[in-house]
Structures are given as structure tokens and as C-alpha cells.
Amino acid sequence: MKVKVLSRNPDRYSRETSLDIHKLPRNYDPALHPFEAQREYTRALNAVKLERVFAKPFLASLDGHSDMVALLQKHPTQLSSLFSAAADGVIKQWNIPLRTCTRTIQGHEGYVRGMTFTPDGETLISVGDDKNIRFWDVNPLLNSPEATTEAVVAKHSIITKYVVAGVSHHAKKPLFATCGDSCLLWEGERNEPIHKYDWGVDTLSAIKFNPTQTNVLGACANDRSIILYDIRGGSPIRKAVLGLRSNAIAWNPMEPFVFVVANEDYNSYMFDMRRLKKPLNIFMDHVSAVIDVDFSPTGKEIVTGSYDKTIRIFEVEKGRSREVYHTKRMQRLTSVLWTMDNKYIISGSDEMNIRLWKARAWEKLGVMRTRERDAMNYNEALKEKFAHFPQVKRISRHRQVPKHVYQAKKELVTIKDSKKRKEGNRRAHTKPGTVPFVPERQKTILSEQE
Amino acid sequence: MSVPEDPLVVSTAVGKHSRGKGLSSNLDVKMGIRKTKILRKEAKIVSGVERAARSEILLVEDSGGIEVDEGEHTLQLKQFDITKKIDIASATKGFHLSLDEFGPYKLRYTNNGRYLVLGGRKGHIAAFDWVTKNLMCEIGVRESVHDVVWLHNENMFAAAQKEWTYIYDNQGIEIHCLKSMDRVINLDFLPYHFLLVGGHQSGYLSWVDVSIGKIVSQFNARSGPVAIMTTNPANAVVHCGHTNGTVSLWAPTVRKSLASILCHGCPLSAVAVDNVGRLMATSGRDGSMRIWDLRNSYTPLLSVKVGISSLLQFSQRGLLAMATSTDAMIFSEVSHKTKPYLKHVANSQISSMQFCPFEDVLGVGTNRGFDSVIVPGAGEPNFDALERNPYQSKGQRCEAEIKGLLEKIQPELITLDNNILGEVDTHAVSSSLDKKPNYVKKKDIQLAHRKKRKNAKLPKIKEGLRTELNLKLAKSEHQTKKREEQSKKTIQMSDDDPLSRFAKKSK
Numbered sequence: 036m037k038v039k040v041l042s043r044n045p046d047r048y049s050r051e052t053s054l055d056i057h058k059l060p061r062n063y064d065p066a067l068h069p070f071e072a073q074r075e076y077t078r079a080l081n082a083v084k085l086e087r088v089f090a091k092p093f094l095a096s097l098d099g100h101s102d103m104v105a106l107l108q109k110h111p112t113q114l115s116s117l118f119s120a121a122a123d124g125v126i127k128q129w130n131i132p133l134r135t136c137t138r139t140i141q142g143h144e145g146y147v148r149g150m151t152f153t154p155d156g157e158t159l160i161s162v163g164d165d166k167n168i169r170f171w172d173v174n175p176l177l178n179s180p181e182a183t184t185e186a187v188v189a190k191h192s193i194i195t196k197y198v199v200a201g202v203s204h205h206a207k208k209p210l211f212a213t214c215g216d217s218c219l220l221w222e223g224e225r226n227e228p229i230h231k232y233d234w235g236v237d238t239l240s241a242i243k244f245n246p247t248q249t250n251v252l253g254a255c256a257n258d259r260s261i262i263l264y265d266i267r268g269g270s271p272i273r274k275a276v277l278g279l280r281s282n283a284i285a286w287n288p289m290e291p292f293v294f295v296v297a298n299e300d301y302n303s304y305m306f307d308m309r310r311l312k313k314p315l316n317i318f319m320d321h322v323s324a325v326i327d328v329d330f331s332p333t334g335k336e337i338v339t340g341s342y343d344k345t346i347r348i349f350e351v352e353k354g355r356s357r358e359v360y361h362t363k364r365m366q367r368l369t370s371v372l373w374t375m376d377n378k379y380i381i382s383g384s385d386e387m388n389i390r391l392w393k394a395r396a397w398e399k400l401g402v403m404r405t406r407e408r409d410a411m412n413y414n415e416a417l418k419e420k421f422a423h424f425p426q427v428k429r430i431s432r433h434r435q436v437p438k439h440v441y442q443a444k445k446e447l448v449t450i451k452d453s454k455k456r457k458e459g460n461r462r463a464h465t466k467p468g469t470v471p472f473v474p475e476r477q478k479t480i481l482s483e484q485e
Numbered sequence: 486m487s488v489p490e491d492p493l494v495v496s497t498a499v500g501k502h503s504r505g506k507g508l509s510s511n512l513d514v515k516m517g518i519r520k521t522k523i524l525r526k527e528a529k530i531v532s533g534v535e536r537a538a539r540s541e542i543l544l545v546e547d548s549g550g551i552e553v554d555e556g557e558h559t560l561q562l563k564q565f566d567i568t569k570k571i572d573i574a575s576a577t578k579g580f581h582l583s584l585d586e587f588g589p590y591k592l593r594y595t596n597n598g599r600y601l602v603l604g605g606r607k608g609h610i611a612a613f614d615w616v617t618k619n620l621m622c623e624i625g626v627r628e629s630v631h632d633v634v635w636l637h638n639e640n641m642f643a644a645a646q647k648e649w650t651y652i653y654d655n656q657g658i659e660i661h662c663l664k665s666m667d668r669v670i671n672l673d674f675l676p677y678h679f680l681l682v683g684g685h686q687s688g689y690l691s692w693v694d695v696s697i698g699k700i701v702s703q704f705n706a707r708s709g710p711v712a713i714m715t716t717n718p719a720n721a722v723v724h725c726g727h728t729n730g731t732v733s734l735w736a737p738t739v740r741k742s743l744a745s746i747l748c749h750g751c752p753l754s755a756v757a758v759d760n761v762g763r764l765m766a767t768s769g770r771d772g773s774m775r776i777w778d779l780r781n782s783y784t785p786l787l788s789v790k791v792g793i794s795s796l797l798q799f800s801q802r803g804l805l806a807m808a809t810s811t812d813a814m815i816f817s818e819v820s821h822k823t824k825p826y827l828k829h830v831a832n833s834q835i836s837s838m839q840f841c842p843f844e845d846v847l848g849v850g851t852n853r854g855f856d857s858v859i860v861p862g863a864g865e866p867n868f869d870a871l872e873r874n875p876y877q878s879k880g881q882r883c884e885a886e887i888k889g890l891l892e893k894i895q896p897e898l899i900t901l902d903n904n905i906l907g908e909v910d911t912h913a914v915s916s917s918l919d920k921k922p923n924y925v926k927k928k929d930i931q932l933a934h935r936k937k938r939k940n941a942k943l944p945k946i947k948e949g950l951r952t953e954l955n956l957k958l959a960k961s962e963h964q965t966k967k968r969e970e971q972s973k974k975t976i977q978m979s980d981d982d983p984l985s986r987f988a989k990k991s992k
Binding site for chain 1: 501502504537540543544545546547548549550551552553554557562567570571572574575578677718719720721760761801843844845859861864865866867868869870871872873874875876878880881891892893894895898903904906907913922923924925926
């Protein structure tokens, strides 16, 4: 007869000196881990609460402009560099990590309408209300040692006869397009445009080259339409007329066919450029006109800045925003950017300030230790897993918004409800089929032309 | 679950770690990104299960047990024989404390099995590290003690005394008096919920959250004094045994019993639930003991006559201890055979019993002291240090306490079915759909599972069979007609033709 009894050697389970780490034998037998689901749910609740506790998105404010910030432009190759232009014609270069202004130029007389970079990132092209197109050296200190930070002279300047309301550079070739009375295509530093595209009589307010499908151009016209051009052809290719005017356009950097426009009707619309009949998605939540829009470099999210003094972040698959940023002092937004490292959002607004925000409000910045990062990743996974539980959803969705936004939202809901009710009543009291159900995505596009 | 290709993974281990079949076997989603996402997630889960199974090769300890030669039986073994055959360190785990004056004794081990608290009915409470035999505290409370229980760690324990329930720290200093828990006769503690459960003399049940010091729930179970009470360690439901032969199941948020199971035709004497919430053992005053399957059917698996037992206890590895007056009988293979395994005779009436977690030890409290009985194969050999660690340091204990408090499960989540969090709340969905006004177009959501056809070609096959059958029928009809005609012909021939007698005779 043999008898065996559990006898553990304590030395095997305890550390030798206090400098060692504790020994942690694991056993993943489910019998030793009761209440798996309940505990995981509790952890998810804690994770989502902590997310809200740590949600401090505002990082810095860059002040220095003496008029409203008209537009912002990120450098194509340098993460730390940012250019801003004001309504008084001043262009400033900023160092983001140091949060200082490194260079100030009197770029134009009057409003600066557009800025863009050449693909090598060496030259900045700016256009303004003074009908000038100016070329600036981005790094004058690097390129010529005798230059000072106060380098105020443009490398080159083109005085045009056209109104120029925006500019965008081709991603590869030395071509750039301007908008205004019509879409003009310019090459290098030549004084005259190489091509002119016209469709109708109205003016264009925004223009953007597609970064991946490089020969395609998108523009927003003042006659409420979006126009697409292909510079290989002689005329515009496609046009969609929306209910109200679009203010800005942004191309998805990962999916070459997809672009988003910021519209006056408080919504942003995502389109597939091959089918403009119906938007891919509508991003609703703003309570006033959307002024600017930018894609995240991953192409999964967009940021919008609105006339209602808030910035919102949308996931491209969802129709409602996941985040809203506002401060007491921030006025109407004029420009928003998503930085190329997918971590920050930069906004320019009416009251002369440029603001730096975190793209994920709860994210910890800086270097994290492995265990800390693991814990963060685990929390993220839990939040995703339990996202649809009512408690978790409620906590993660809740945002404090300014009173005027709250009231406006309420009003909009009332208006929408009443419209729906009226339509429902008409449907109920007419012959079946006379008042059809029209999907929201089909209502917005008035016509598509080719 | 498919058999893994990894040679280091034992397929039985995979079964142990598996959390069910998963969705992919019966997926309603036809195609597209959703299906891809679901399948990808499932693949992750499967690989997780395999890795958990693979990690079993890292477990260092083997469980205890007894190997008998032919013609011998484990029942013949006495404690004396066992201690002779094992090493000295293990042999010290079997001992006897002679406490003649204040018995009968109630006992309780901490969750990690390291500390023991004894409560003598006549007012003697002692807490100590039973392995090293270091006394933490010993107090006389000068009133009757009905039950004792450790709270979440060895720093605090609760004692149900004559009038009220008190909480003491490990120095024996009274740190709290729970006047709301009056005349409690049975105590239990739910470590993951931080709930102290009390069964009152008056028939009340009470749940007190010890982390915030508030009563979560207190109500009358309406069936007399709660003399037999135990908690299901897998779902935290309280099982109460009654004199009418039923076991009722209670959760703090529901004032009616969740279930009532008629177990015996006579008053119950003891109830126990095993470690994973699969089996329940009940014994009646008629001397029978029954084992029940708790998971889905509440059906009796087994009924044996063993004598009137006053106490039942399951060990971590599924042994069942039963006390009848001075004898403690231990059974193995409970769910199918209930084989007698070991027997221990105490020197007086047994008043309480508990298997020590992570040790091969059964603690027995009697009228005249305490016996620590060695039961080979009772305890789980490999503990998880992040869950319950017998060797934890002070710092680890503090950390575990904080983690435990952060992960405290809310009492609303105590339900009979542990999987309720993993299911779709179709009721909520349908009620939210109903709430929407008439003018909103109703979403067409299928709340019930669509029954999937096992064979997509089934209708075609069926139709094919049908046509085949029709063809056959038609053919046979045609043939019978033909035959009839022929027979008619032959008959005619026989009537008319004179040469017909040379014709071949049809069979």
C-alpha cells in the first residue's frame, strides 16, 4: 500500500531574497477561477469609468496670431512642424513639441485662402485674397546659412488675374490646382495655368488632390455641388448636388475612392467617388455648419470642426460621434487637422488660437512600462468586448456639452421627430405606397451628373 | 472541439478549458465582414483554450492518493497508518487539539487554506496558522458562539454570537458589531461579492456587504430557523435545507426562492454543494443520501442509505465527507458510485467539518476539540497565485485585497445561471422595439435563433425522391396494366383460337 500526500516545499513558492520578484505559479483551470463573466464585466465597468476619469484631451494652446486663424497645414514629412495662416495675411510656422512659433511671415495682404506643400516638403505654396500665389522656403535656415528666422521674402511669386480661394498640390508631380472662379491647374513656377476646368458658372470654395489616386481632384462648389476632376482628361468627370453647400473636402488616405465633405447642413457626408448617388455614410451630431474635416492617417476616423464651437471625432463606420471637444474660450472652428502620427488633433479657431488635443482623450502620453501597457491593452479589449452592455455604453457615451449645443440638439430632435411624425401620419392616411420610406442616405443627394 | 495538433497539448485538457462549442458551428451570419470578424474572434478563443491546456505541462505538483494492493481496502487505513507512510512534514498536518471545556466547536479555514478559526459554543474563539501552529488570537466572549467565518483574508473574521454578529480582527479585537444580524445560527462569506451571509434563528436571511458595511438584502425565508445553510461556490446562491424535505435556493435580490427542490420525503439533515457548482449532496433524517445534478436538470444521480448524517462537505477534488455522530466517512467518485474511501472516528460528537483548500486535510470540530485528519487526494495540488495563494506575503495580501475590492461583483449579478451575462437580452431588445412610436419604420430583427438546415440540398433531394417515387409508381402502374392486357389476351386466345393449345403457357 502506497500513500501520497500533498507536500509542498515552501522554498519553491517564496522568493529567496527581498530583491527578487515574487513567484507566481499559475493554474488556468476554470474551476479555480469562478465567476469569470461577472468579474470580467466588473473589470470592464471599471475600465470604462477610468477612461472617463483620465479623459483630459486638451494639451496646449498656441497663441501668437493677431487675427482669426484662417487655416492650418501639416508638413508632409516633419511631424513637429505646423503652418498656420491668419485672416490678416500672416503665416506662422510652429514647433509642436516645443509649442513655440519658430517663424513669422507676412504672407499676403488680406485673407490667406490656402496653403499646400510640394511633395518633398521643401516649399510651401500659399494663396490669398491679394490674387498672389507665393512660394516659400520651408527650412530657410537649413537651405541658406545666412538667412534668419525673419526671412520674409518669398522664393517666388505669381500675380494672377484670377480669384484664388484654395490650393492643393499633386502628391507626386510638380503640379498644383487652385480653385476660385474655376479650377486651374498650374505647373511648377510657371506664371500661367496649364489648364482650366469649368462646369457651370459658380465658384469653387475648396479643392483637394487625392493623395493615393494622385490624378484625381475633388472640389466643393458654391452652387451646393461636389465636383470631381481627373487631370489626365480635359473636363471634369462627375458632380453631385447636395442640399446645402459643402465647405471642405478630405480624401481617405487608405481607401483611394473614399472622401468626406463637410456640409453646411450640420452633417458630413462620406462618398465613394465612383457612386455619388448615395453617400456611404452620414456623420450627424453637430448643431451648426461643419467648417472643416480631416481624415486620420489610418483612414478609420475623421475629425470635424464646426461653427457650433465644437470639434467632433467620428468613426467612419458609425454615424454618431465618439467624442466631442470644446472649451469655454474656443470660438467657431475654422480648421482642424489630424497629425500624421495618429495621436493628436490640431484646431484653429476664430479667437486667434491654435489648440492641440489628444486624438484619444484618455490615452496616456509618453513612455509606458510593459506591464502598464499590457494593463491598458487589456482594458481596451474589455471595453470593446462589453461595449454593448447598457451600463458600459451609458458611461462611455456620456459627454458634457455646452448649454447652447445641448439646447440646439434638443431642438433638432424635436424638429426631426415632428417631421417624421407628419410623414408617418400622411403615410397612414393615404393609399399605401404613395408616401414611401426613403432612406436618410438617399434624401440628401439632389442629383448626380456625369 | 477539434483535437489540437500540438503534441504538448492533451486533448482531455482542452476539454476542461473549453467554454463551450462557440458560434462557428451554428453561425446564422451568411457571409461578409461580420462573419469574418466572428470567425477570427473564435479562432482567438480556440487558441487561448489550447494555450491554457498547453500550460498544464508547467504544473509542478501532483495530487495525493492511496494505492492499495490486492485484498486490501483504503477503509482499513487509520490516521496512524497514514502518518507512518508519509514524510514528517506532511505527518505534522494530522493532529488533535483537546479542548474539553468550550465545545462543540465550529471551524473555518481561510480561502487560501493557511489559517484556521475555531469557535466553541460556550464562548471560546481562537484563530491560528494551523501549519506552523502559531496562535494569532484566543478570546473568550462570554456568550454562546454559533458560527465563525473568515472574511476575505486572514485579517478579519466574523462570529455569530448569542445576540449579534461581531467582526474581530486577527488580534481578537472587536472591530464591529452587526446589530442587524441578530440571533444568527449560520454564517457564510462570499469572497468575490464581499457579502457576509447569515441565516437567522427567526428564519431571516441576510446579506451584508462588508466592504461598505451595508445590508444588501434581508428578508424572511418563511420556513423556520435557518439551521441548514450553505452557499454554492460557483454561483453564490444560498442553499437552505428545510424540515419538509426541500432545498430552497436564494439570491439577495429576489425575495422569493429561486427554486425549491423536493429532495427527501423526510426532514433534511445536511446539504453540500461541490466546488464547481455541479453536484449537490443532501441527506435526510431517514438515513439516505442523494446526489443531485445542479447544472440543468436538478435530477438525482444517486441515492444511497448511509445513516443519518449531520454534516456534508465536498473537497476541492470532489471527495465527499459525511459525519454521523462521532464518525466521519469520506466518499470518492461521488457522482457515479459514491465509493467509501476513508473513515475517521473522532472521540466525540462531530459538530463541524471542512476540507482545507489546497491541502490533503479535513478539519473536524467536535464536542471536545479539533481533529486535523489527513485525507490523501482531497486538495487541489496546483494553486493559482493570483487567485488564492497559500504562500502570499503581506504585500501580496494587500494588493490582492485592493484588486478584490475593485473587482467586487455586484449582488444583482447573483443568479442561478452563471452564463446570463454572455447571452443576448432579447427581452430588452423587443421591449425597446415596442416602445418606438408607430410612425418609425420597425426594424426587422429576428430575436429567435433561425433553425439552420443541416443539409442545404435537402429540399432538392426530397423533390428528387418524390419524382423518383412518382416515376416508380407510374412504371409499376404501366406494368400492371400491361400484364392485365396480356392476361386478357391469353384468355381470349384460349377461348377462340383452336391452335392455342400449342401456344406457350404463360406463368
